[in-house]
Amino acid sequence: IILYELEQSDFTVPRIYLCFCSQVLLQGEIYEIEGNIFRLKINEAAPLRARYEVPDVLIKEPTTQKLSLSQKEGGVLVLTSVNEDYKLRVTANPFQVELQFKDETVLSMNSNGLLYFEHLQPPPSDRYSLWQEKFGSFLDIKAHGPSSVGMDFSLHGFDHLYGIPQHTESLLLKNTSDGDAYRLYNLDIFGHKIHDKIGIYGSVPLLIAHKPDRTLGIFWLNSSETLVDINTKAVPEVRLHIPTESAADISKQRAVPLTDVRWMSESGIIDVFLLMGPTAFDIFRQFAQLTGTQALPPLFSLGYHQCRWNYEDEQDVKAVDAGFDEHDIPYDVIWLDIEHTDGKRYFTWDKKKFQNPKRMQELLRKKKRKLVVIVDPHIKADPMYTLYSQGKEKGYFVKDRNGKDFEGICWPGSSYYLDFTNPEVRKWYADQFAFKTYKGSTNILFVWNDMNEPSVFKGAELTMQKDAVHYNNWEHRELHNLYGFYQQMATAEGLIKRSSGKERPFVLTRSFFAGSQKYGAVWTGDNTAEWGYLKISIPMLLTISMAGISFCGADVGGFIGDPEPELLVRWYQAGAYQPFFRGHSNMKSKRREPWLFGEKNTQIIREAIRERYVLLPYLYTLFYRAHTEAEPVMRPLWIEFPEKLETFGVEDEYMLGNALLVYPVTDKEAKAVSVLLPGSKEVRVIQSCSAFQPTQIYYTIPIFQRGGTVIPLKTAAGKSTEWMTNISYELRVALNTEACAVGELYLDDGHSFQYLHKKQFLQIEATQHTYCQWKCLVKYGNISLMCCLVKFPE
Structure with a gap:
């Protein structure tokens, strides 16, 4: 790619035209956004059809500021920010953009020449070309052809990088020179490995770089499958030549780190925000300025949650609730998994096991407690099931590449998937939470969205095929990582709507994207009852927190398997000082209510949960600050001690707010x-x-x-x-x-x-x-x- 032409009017939105050797024209736009943010968008100038641009994640169109032209000669364009601290130096051939702070280069784009943009083309005569590929037994047909995009960024002076959840990896991002890039692709991976760069349930394409005197962020706004390559190296410090310097003096020049980060996405456009900080808290505010802050949760949701797949019936719920009182252990919420429904038909009840769900909820209400039930996105194929029949009639399901409703296998068996990208579907879905529609529900019932990557049991990688078709004829490959984001959005809107806008919702989601913080909480997914999963949960939660989602937690005790008593105790002690606090287990796991492991362990767990409740005023205050100031509730040490190098890689302890240091x-x-x-x-x-x-x-x-x-x-x-x-x-x-x-x-x-x-x-x-x-x-x-x-x- 070479610079083809520069077009400037008032420099509010400078346009840069680029072309391939094949003379396909690309249009780039550079913006300055108030609050030390810069944005670069690159798209085809005249595509054969519109390319996907991520909607609904940004809370509003950002307010731009006028860039001033300070130099234009010899194929170089220099633009200066409003406060004159930052300069954008755009070089023509080869195309490169340097972002400078007071004449020092902080970040450069395309310095390695890895910008690429697969332009849309007419269908080839050979239909068995790059327009289709096989994944196992699955055939993926790219109806509009390959359309991948990518760009490299060089971070000058940085070698400590964080972010881009969700992975079961260390807090510090690692070099990927072994070819194992970080993947952002939401997947249902049951019993996932630890220390793996494969993407799991959620994705936030925000990368944060830190050094003692500056923090910056790169927000790559793309919802298709994305890979991130990282390579840190040491380069000689750039110094002016001094004739009197000896060779020995020159050899002593300090080597400074340079980290190259390459983003690669399967489709869409290049739309990247550069968050210039300069502090970590500035980065969090800048990201929230774009995607929103953490929703202020209802106070009860900061208490302890007791969950299991599954509490069997009303008597089981009543017995577990009474057990907490009998053993003097505080708790706020009991949860019901998929078995509470009538044959995995969501918004229904198994009438044999839950004959009077309102009576059950009234019992909980008198105890000043709440109920959470699961509502997954797949809809059982049953003409007698209202959600299925209405969804079918209204055309609300995702389509396959042939225009038929996409059919997949999930918990109910044959299932169809609501197209939450359609605003009309989201509104209809939100209406399902109305008390008159959701029979047996009351205002103490809240919601858990699971399996919303979306999970398709017999699909490629256990998810929806990429050539499925959504609202406005967009392929699933374009927006895959947004699916769970949209379901949680619709669910939260439904809970708010049922109270006529008066009550705050509580919605837990497994799949998430940038901006999910506006709608509720997330958890790390199906972990295992092993010590390694307890240990890795800390950097996982810290990474999610830095990506704007403060309300996060891991299943206490591990979802899969049976924890030994010591592990369970340690997990309760850790969970009590983490934002979302829920015990959860698999249906094949032994029962593990807190009082089932002997009096000694019951006492320790009781004290851990009590400590959580004593701490609630501090925790609630932290969530208010997350809501108003975008400050993470749970944060790595380096955020509070940004100049202390020894904190930069610490992941076994953390700060809860600015006041408490926690070492699980x-x-x-x-x-x-x-x-x-x-x-x-x-x-x-x-x-x-x-x-x-x-x-x-x-x-x-x-x-x-x-x-x-x-x-x-x-x-x-x-x-x-x-x-x-x-x-x-x-x-x-x-x-x-x-x-x-x-x-x-x-x-x-x-x-x-x-x-x-x-x-x-x-x-x-x-x-x-x-x-x-x-x-x-x-x-x-x-x-x-x-x-x-x-x-x-x-």
Whole structure:
């Protein structure tokens, strides 16, 4: 590809024309977006048919700013940002774009000449060419021909990269020089391996690079199958030649890292956002500016969830619920998997096992608890099933390449798949959650979207064929990674709609994409009851959190298999300090309610769950900050200590907010652990949330509070979050070396949108200066009050 022509008007949207040797014209557009974001779009100038551009992920069309032209000569175009800190240097031949900050190159595009763009062509006479390929017994016909795109990026001075979930891999992204690229392709992989770059249930094409003085992000907005190659190398530092320097001086020049990242997608266009930070928190805000912030969850969903495939009937649910009370263990939600339905027909009940689901829910309501049921995207092929008959009649199912409804095999047997990319289908689907339509449901019933990659048991890679056809005649290959995103969107809208817009929804999804944070929670999928899966869950959750989805968790105990008691205990201790906290197990696993492993282990699990409930005011405040400021609830150490190199690769401990350092114990029969305390003067041990004692390591895990912080807590745990309304609060203070501390407490009704629509919330900022003076800034909606408490030294 070479630069063909530059077209400029007012430089708000500079256009760059490129061409192949075959003279196929591409049109590139460069934007500056307010907030230190730059965007590059490349598409065919005159394609034979429209190419797919990802819709609905961006919360709005970004506001552009006017770039100014500072140089145009000799095949070089230099554009300067509004604040004049950034320059875009566009070179004609070969085509290359350098992004400079104060004349220092931070990032360059196509510096390795790997930009490629397969243009659409008329069908060849030989239909057995690149237009079709076989995957096992499956034939994939590319109805519009090959259309892959790709580009390389060089990150100057960076060798620590993070992001691009979801993989069962380390926190730090690894070099892929062995040819094993990171894959972004949502798949149902039961019992997935660990330390594998294959894509699993979700995809967020956001890569974050960090060095001590800067963090940047690359958001590759493409929903087709995508591969990411990474290669870090050391290059000599570029220095001006000084004649008096000796050869020895030159040989001592510092080698600086250079990381090449290559993105390759099967289809679509090149649409990439460069998030220039410069801090990690700036990156999170910039990404949220594009894709939205984490939805503020209802308070109950931050409590403990008890799930199993499957609780058998109403009596089983009643017995498990009573078991928590009998053993004095708090919990908020009990879950029902696919067996609660009438023959895997979602929005129905097995009338033999659940004869009166409203009565069952009324029992839970009196206990101030909730119910979650599963609703998968596949629809059982049964003319007597309303969802099937209506979907068939209205043409709401995904089509195969011949125009017939796509048929696949899933839990019900022969199944059809709703086309959630169609806004009309999403609206109809949302209406299914209305109480008059979803018989037996009440306002304490919430939803779990599973199998929405989508999972097709006898499909290629257990998913939908790429040549299936969606709304507006788009092939499935174009939008595969969006399917689960759209189902969760429709489900959340349905739960909001059933309450006339008053109540916050709770929706858990297995499949996700950039922007899924707006609609609820995700989990890491079908893990295994082994120590390695407990250990890998930490970097997996940290990576998802950095990609904007704060409400994430892993199945406590492991979904597949039977955990030994020690592993189960350790998993509860870890899960209590992670955003989404759910115990879950497979139907072939032995029952594992918390009281089934002996009194000693029951006591430890009870204390771990109680610690979670005591911590809820702090956790809820963190979620409010995630909702308003895009700050991850669970974050790697390097985010809080960005200049400390020793934190950059740490993945066995993490920060919960800015105040708590958590070290889950993930090794069997651990007698001692070694915890990194960065800036040790800033971190002090507390005895409130976890009474950690090195001599009793089996009974707890190390939790540390950072000096200079104030953590809001409840003084005791209750049976559920609603039971704790009248339990008093306490502020736990850890002074820094200057004898100061700052913290925050956010409160609202915990379930409605009144905090947003009517500003009904309470926000308190607590500050302690010296050992004796307290100040609190109280905000009630738009009203602010300053209060001061003077504590006299004893």
